[in-house]
Amino acid sequence: MANLISDYLGIHAQAMPLREQRMKLIASNLSNADTPGYKARDLDFDAALRHAQGATGNGLMTATSEQHYAIGGDGLNPFQITREAAQPSLDGNTVDPDTERAAYGRAALEYRASLSFVESKVRSMLTAITGQ
Secondary structure, rough: HHHHHHHHOOOOOHHHHHHHHHHHHHHHHHOOOOOOOOOEEEEHHHHHHHHHHHOOOOOOOOOOOOOOOOEEEOOOOEEEEEEOOOOOOOOOOOHHHHHHHHHHHHHHHHHHHHHHHHHHHHHHHHHHHHHO
């Protein structure tokens, strides 16, 4: 049943949690803009989405033992990247607040677009079920 719903919602069902995770990383960057030595982080969204869709050949190592770190969820996030500063600061912080605010605005817009798409698909499904 979950596969039918995932197929019906398309790529947006997998993209929304990734978009949320990216927004959290950018918000974390903004909140640490004055922290000495803090490195701005971001999510390689394209690679993470390809992995969520089950694409192979994405360069990830596979866990062959239960002692290996888990990828995704509560484990390590191999798609998290460190962003370099356009203009380095003396304290080693790589966060540019203007760049981060612009990135957050774009990420929020993309999240809202995915949410609107999923919402319209759910409304269509409810209309089909109720006939109204």
